Amino acid sequence: MKRHTLARLAGLALGAAATLSAQDLTITNARIIGPNAAVIERGSIVVRGGKIASVAAGPPAAVSGRTIDAKGMTAMPGFIDGHRHINTGPNEKQEMQALLEAGYTTILSGGGPADGNLALRDHIDKGLINGPRILPSGALFSIGNLTPESARAEIRKMAAMGVKFTGEIVLTALPGPTAKEMENLRAVVDEGKKAGVTIQVHAVSTRGMVAAAEAGVPLLVHLPNKDWTSKEDAKKVAATGAKVLGTASFGTPVFGVFANDNKPRFRDGKPWPEGIIDGVRLGEEAGYMPVNARTVWDAGVTLGYCTDTNYDPKAGLDHELKLLNVVFSMRDLIKMMGPNTASYVQMGDQIGTLEAGKLADLILLDGDPLEGYWNWLKTKVVVKGGVVVVDKTSQKR
16 A cells, blocks of 8 residues: 555656656647737747747748647737736636636736745646746735835835735825825835835826836836826826736626626626726726727837736636727737737746747637637647647547
8 A cells, every 4th residue: 555655646746747847849830920910821839948949931840849730720929917816725726727728828916915826836836736837926005004114124025035026006096196105105116126026006097007107116007997098198107118907808897707697797796887896987997998008008108918807717818808809909919918918027038929049838729819809719729838738639629
């Protein structure tokens, strides 16, 4: 019995090691979406040691490792969610697998306890569960209740834990941030630069967004959902270099996720529009966010992608893409979800585009993403760091 148990444990350890080790891989006969949405209609991707070795039209000069015949499917970068609420817990295995199957290969945590985010990351990195690459963050939610020194201490605490991002720091939306909030925010930004912690702010009004950007905040988790952003204010944000995440579907109703009763619900399952957090009146957020997204985009702001949800990943992807589809082209979305979001999570040199030298984070879709957002929901294969973590190619197309 003891010998059998030891053998089983050894097998599990080998399985975990295999999950962690990067693989060599060759993908052939794929439509490839390259940088700037350039398309190779039938090309190949060679992966060595977890990184992309080559992306080329036609067959590869030399294959490497396992070969996957894409059979006309589309290869594009793995999805990155710049703000999703995740943490360790009893359902983490199923939740992380669902994220992979939706096509996500990198997630920046939306906040919550830093130790829980670190534990989740470690469970995946050690091969205990399967999941996307997790970038932990640390909670520093209500900055108005702190002093400049206590706020600085919180940043130093995160740095000591190895956390590189704050979660969303909340500023008063209307009438705008208080003087105390701004004093503490400037202290946090300064301490973050010293400690190596990147500051993220939850600014859901135009006044809050502009104030945060002009205070030196590099990352803004949300677009304004409480008012319209003018072209002039959008240009002010662009001038600071601050990056913003979309969350364009925040104010629109969700159907069929929490119950199949055809009733509109907010993203937490409560009735819409009454359930909208700090709602304006009649669900105006549904109009503010997609229009503001286009306004800041046209002003030159680096606009990235996030869902800010904790429900089914594929449903969240569908919900966000539907709204973005109203005001952005598919070429815009490829830029937004790829290089822009990679830049937001500070991994622009490693992920977000299919190029030689970058991490082999990619998905194969059963359809053309330039044809329409609905094809972005048809993930068949997911590769994270050169490892095939989802393979549905044996299923009927």
